[in-house]
Amino acid sequence: MTQDLNFITKTKELIDNLKSVCANYGLGNDGNEFKIITQVFLYKFLNDKFRYEVKKAKPELALVENFSKALQDMPEDDYLFLVNSLDANIPRLQSHQLISHLYNNQNKEDFAKTFDDTLRDISVKNADIFSIKSFTGAKDKLFDELSQYISDSSQRDAFCRALVNKLFEFSFEEMFEEKYDFFATIFEYLIKDYNSDSGGKYAEYYTPHAVARIMAAIMVTEPVKGVRCYDPSAGSGTLLMSLAHQIGEQNCSIYSEDISQKSSTMLRLNLVLNGLTHSIPNIIKTNTIAQPYYLNQKFDYIVSNPPFKLDFSDFRDDLEKDAFKDRFYAGIPKVPKAKKESMAIYLLFIQHIMHSLSESGKAAIVVPTGFITAQSGIEKKIREKLVKQGWLRGVVSMPSNIFASTGTNVSVLFLDKMADSAHIVLMDASKLGQTVKEGKNQRTVLSREEERQIIEVFNAKEAVEDLSVVVSKAQIAEKNYSFSAGQYFEVKIEYVDITAEEFQAKLNGFEERLVGMFAEGKALDSEILGSLKKLQMN
CATH class of the missing domain: 1.20.1260 (Ferritin)
Incomplete structure (x- = not known):
């Protein structure tokens, strides 16, 4: 050491x-x-x-x-x-x-x-x-x-x-x-000095290592070999590196797409430093949504922390063409009259990932937590298909400010084409973590023990009070396809056995307090009316 x-x-x-x-x-x-x-x-x-x-x-x-x-x-x-x-x-x-x-x-x-x-x-x-x-x-x-x-x-x-x-x-x-x-x-x-949000059109965000480790450990639970791993919005490759470490660098090949030259350069260096040089030719600098290089290829493991909102109005209409209709089956966000930069591009990335999964593929996607409860629209259509197709393995809602660069609450969506639809894990980890200050920002940091708890509870398909529930696809359908764990937690009412005399005594006490409060209110009303009558205009 x-x-x-x-x-x-x-x-x-x-x-x-x-x-x-x-x-x-x-x-x-x-x-x-x-x-x-x-x-x-x-x-x-x-x-x-x-x-x-x-x-x-x-x-x-x-x-x-x-x-x-x-x-x-x-x-x-x-x-x-x-x-x-x-x-x-x-x-x-x-x-x-x-x-x-x-x-x-x-x-x-x-x-x-x-x-x-x-x-x-x-x-x-x-x-x-x-x-x-x-x-x-x-x-x-x-x-x-x-x-x-x-x-x-x-x-x-x-x-x-x-x-x-x-x-x-x-x-x-x-x-x-x-x-x-x-x-x-x-x-x-x-x-650390070169991967901050510059505020530009294609801003880059750094995925916390804790989130990356959780995603990898939940996705890969048994030894695998010769698998293809993909990130359509790879950035500098934090998610891909964690996934490769979990699988074993010698057991996987990395594929990626990203529009940023800076991110692609960083990813190349990351692959070199982590023994994944053989995958460098698979790094593609491109606009994944408009010009997908790997459109017709399928992948065993997909990870992504896509941009949530971005103005893609300049190529939005091109996505309506027949060549893209199968990929974006749930729809393409419309161009708003104001704030084009608020276009929910992450919905396109989710659909792209679903399109790119192999027959037994698995995926983990960071999404804004609002996605998991939206009552209609593209969000609802995506969730409905995931459940009906039996692809939803579970969701983990992360603590607020887990990302220092954005205040948006995030959840991680876990997909698996071989998922157990009778035991879907919904987890609310929002109460975990400790708040620390990083420069001007505050960020929530998970301890290694909390990371292990999330991973172990999720992989064991365990229901833990105020943390996780295990539900079936039928139960999710009954809740309008909500993926929020909180909507499935049992409401617990504690009952205390008391005698009839104790019950009557409590009831008499409530009545006495109410009578007293009514009397005080009547006196206050009279005082206010008296004060109003004394008011004069100078």
Whole structure:
């Protein structure tokens, strides 16, 4: 554990040092700082991963003093044989592309150009594995020409030297060797300054790890292999990572869609850090609702925390076409006369997810709690179909302010095409958690014990007073398809046995108090009337 914490501390120091370099060259809080930090961090990781895997394949290289020179001195055929023996998901680097080589040659002229050329070559060589595709199939670049973000060309060499010096200070290699599971902590620290709600049209929200863990642990209750996991609004991938950890990274493939380039970049880095490099080609930057890349594919597990409200009026009418009618069977929200940004786009994501489930598929979707009780409209049609089809496994209503960035109360909808329709779990966890302050916002935080309680009660299909009920699809139909646990809780009246004499005494006491109150009221009426008669106009 001490070694684990040591690695975490050193890695956080690296991130802070890279941010310090950006600040020293005028890029602190600049829009390009995000690109520089994430791309340099990715370069560092690919460098160290390559070194680690090569040393495993050829152990004698772990003993040499100058690793990059040892690679450089290898006959070309030997080098090609070594690289080709590596797993297909391992990055391919040349000796002159290693950080150690750049470090040893940083005082040469035009170092910024050497640095940019190195990253460009790595990007081209590794595009098939590490690039993100758009809806059209175009692939992004792994790395930009980072020196170009420094407007003063005379400072570019120094800027690139500063970055390389920070990257050279320590290695990830020991972390790969020990297989420490610390990357979730590192990733959260890395993105904390870059994953806030910017207020734009496609604002991104960070799903709390507690919610992600609960969703994964309820969805995956037994070992599975070779499954396909999907998130149609993936963001930086918190939900997908929790799901993959629950299943086992080696037992699943990740698929995702998201309209945000920033989120897609973060998700790529998250996959690399969490041993899911093989799934990077499945990350698609697209508008899932208007241009779904995976429209005709089905998935075993789907997780999603979709945007709740968003103006999609510019492509709303296109969704009425025949190509989309089956997918949006319950309807498409209309464009309001005012507040277009209030359009309930999450209703389209729910329908898209239902369309995308395999024959035995499971899904967990974060929805506004108002969805589970709406008396009519698209919401009611969706709930009705889920119940009639036998796809509803249950619902967990979360505490308020579980998300720091939104005050909307949320629930998690659990779907399962093989669900037990006689034992549907409805849970009201709104009273759990502790309120903490995060900056200007207040957020409710669940303890690990409360997380376990939610998971265990739900998976055991257990009815717990004031927390959960277990109902049948027929009972839900009787309640107008409400998914709110509170509407199914029993109203308990406590009875106390008393004698006839005690009952009469209590009744006499009530009568005496009422007579006294009536008398006081009559006296007060007389006093008010007397005061009114004394009023005079000056």
